[in-house]
Amino acid sequence: MRILLVEDEADLASSIQTVLQRQGHVVDHCPGGLEGWNLLSAELARYELAIFDWMLPDLSGLELCRRARAAGLGLPLLLLTARSDTADRVEGLDAGADDYLSKPLAMEELLARIRALQRRHPSYREPLLEAGCYCLDYATGQLLVTTASGQVSVELSAKEQQLMGYFLEHPSQIIPGSRLRNQLWDLHQDPVSNVVAAQVRLLRRKLASYDLASPIETVPSKGYRFDPQAGLQP
Template sequence: MRILLIEDEEDLGIAIKRLLLQQNYVIDWVTSGQEGLYLLENPNITYNIGIFDWLLPELSGIELLKIIRRQKNSLPVLMLTAKDTMIDKITGLDAGADDYLIKPFEMLELFARIRALLRRNQEIKPQQLKVQNLILDYQINTIKIELKSGKIEIISLTNKEFHLLEFFMRHPQQILTRSQLLDQLWEIGSDTISNVVAAQIRLLRKKLNQYGYGDLIETVYGLGYRLKLDD
């Protein structure tokens, strides 16, 4: 799951990002609404949830929310704010916020609200992603493979392996560059080693190879990688 956090209070931003990383979320943290809008309009990045502070420099969280709703962006958004009057809550919800959390708050409550928004969003989406004989199960982070014998093998995946394979399955037969994979699976500006994509793909291939699918993800030399499907 990838989260966009827009919060200009440095201590709070650091604390939220650190704790969400511990929960295995991919999280991009920026400090202005304009930076947030730039990321949301990047076609190579897909977010599962947004956490917007109300009062932000350049472009407020409410203004940003109105912009993305006009763009028909249905990203679930949790607003963080010190504004606690009924009128403020109505303003936030009417602007398109899905939930509202008043500062100061406990981190446990933040996590609970994030989980609730993610569950609510998943309820209107398929619980599985199927491409030919591959079935990605969102409930338990596994890949089910239907072998030629008809038997179903279930492979447990790490969080990173799951999202990597999901990205390939959402773009079958499409060449995905190293930059595209970095943008989607690692935090913006994260300190990653130069061969991190190749290393992660190698680990995923090794796991798939146990069931005869080691060549499922092919290297297109000089360009990137591609999920190779049967004709």
């Protein structure tokens, strides 16, 4: 998922971002509530989950929840706070939060809460994503490729999973590099870098190391196209 994290404690935000990225998520972090709202309201379709700290320097997580719901945003909202009274939890949920997690955080519980929110959300993505002769297993990080001589299992890194997953969700479509960058890399990535081309090259090399044909075609001046049947090519 692409996740918006609004947390002003730098060490905690860094820890959360690292843990989520290791799970294959793309995380945009900002320390202030107003900046978080500007990102959320400007990119209504970008985020699939948001994590708000309650106490923020300019706009509270509680107000962020209220604004998101007033704007009709239906993405899951997770509220983080040191407050633990029942009245506070009720206030947070009434403001529009889907769940509430008290500080100090246990990262294992944070991940479990996020998984639960995913399952309850209409856009929940099944652990297996298939297109043609390719099947991506998000639970194991394995890409299963059916070839003419049998099935090959390829172990992917977190970023390779994200990239392959996006291609599997858009088979045979021409996807501009700018769209891949916006969807799969955080907002602080250099917008003119060759990060997409470099990652595509790495993915192609990974598949080649398993003697697999690359399913990713470069379309000059337009982007990339994924062939869901490339694995069956001799």
